[in-house]
Amino acid sequence: MAQPGIPLAWYLMLSAILFSLGVIGFLIKRNLITVFMSIELMLNAVNLSFVTFAHQWHAVKGQIFVFFVMMVAAAEAAVGLAIIIAVFRARATLAVDRIDLMKL
Amino acid sequence: MHLILFFIFAALCLAGAVNLLLQTHPINSALSLIVVMTSLAVLYLLLGAEFLAAAQVIVYAGAVMVLFTFVIMLLNAGREERTLGSRAARVVGFPAVAAFLALLATVLLKAHGLGRAAMQEGVTSTDDLSAVLFTKLLLPFEVTSVLILIAILGAVALTRHGDGERSASK
Known part of the structure; x- marks a missing residue:
């Protein structure tokens, strides 16, 4: 390879693939906690593309955004898991098929 | 060197993410998510984001995933049963994901002007990061601390609420 290093497009591709895997996990998983973990996977994938673009433009603000x-994801995880515990207490199940009170 | 490290940890990332989808027990999914997050920290380091790499390990792979494993063990979550899922997911969801990935792949592979990443190039030190964070962006930083405080109070209120209802109904 003539130039040193690797293209940043590869990092962005990795980020896109991880995001898609997160969406697929969100769709196929049937456990409330695993569905929530897929959301965390999507957040991480987006963070990777933020860091990649921060490297591309030599900008600090991209990293600060990450x-x-x-921080928001940590807060979201705390509240989300509290909601999951509340749902488990009310319905005694974690299967998303059985938590269908608000379904049409 | 950069190439080798990228391939090792990108492969670990993808393997962990696929394993997350394939495992039926939530604890196995949580452990593979930890693998994904730790490999992402190495990739951040390769991109010169040293503070974020440390924060990724401490906040995500540490704090958030400990919370996840704690809740999995607390609720004694068993093996999930595989069902077909909703019709909307099959009809709209999967084609939309495929279209999204194909669109992004074509845009990224055709993109011009994207640079390259090399070792020890474009490293953002914690010094630079904190200089911007604590001067220009001090207000958002403080607002986030209030947000986290509210999240803690909300989590406590949510989990206590169930207790109160149950004892009231008894």
């Missing part, structure tokens, strides 16, 4: 996403 830092804020991490």
Whole structure:
């Protein structure tokens, strides 16, 4: 390879594939906690593309955005898992097929 | 060197993500998600984001995933049963994912002007990051701390609420 390093497009491709795997997991998983983990996977994939673009433009702000996403994701995980515990107490199940009170 | 490290950890990332989908037990999925997050930290390091690599390991692979495994063990989540899923997911979801990935792949592979990443190039030190974070972006930073406080209070209120209802109904 003439130039050193690897193209940034590969990082973006990895990010896109991870995001798609997260969406597929969101669609096929049948456990509430695993569905929530797929959302975390999507958040991580988006963070990777933020860091890649921050490297591309030599900008610090992209990395700071990732830092804020991490903090919000930590808060989201705490609240989401609390909701999951509340749902489990009310319905005694984690299967998303049985949690269908708001379904049409 | 960069190439080898990228391939090792990108492969680990993808293997962990696929394993997350294939495993039926939530604890196995959680452990493979930890693999994904730790490999992502190495990729951040390759892209010169040293603070974010540390934060990724501490916040995501550490704190968030400990919370996940704790809840899995607390609720004694068993093996999930595979069902066909909703019709909307089959009809709209999977084609939409495929179209999204194909669109992104064509755009990215045709993109011009995207640079290359090499070792020890374009490294953002924690110094630079904190200089911007604590001068220009001090207000958002403080607002986020309030957000986290509200999230903690919300989590406590949500989990206590179930107790109150149950004891009231008894």
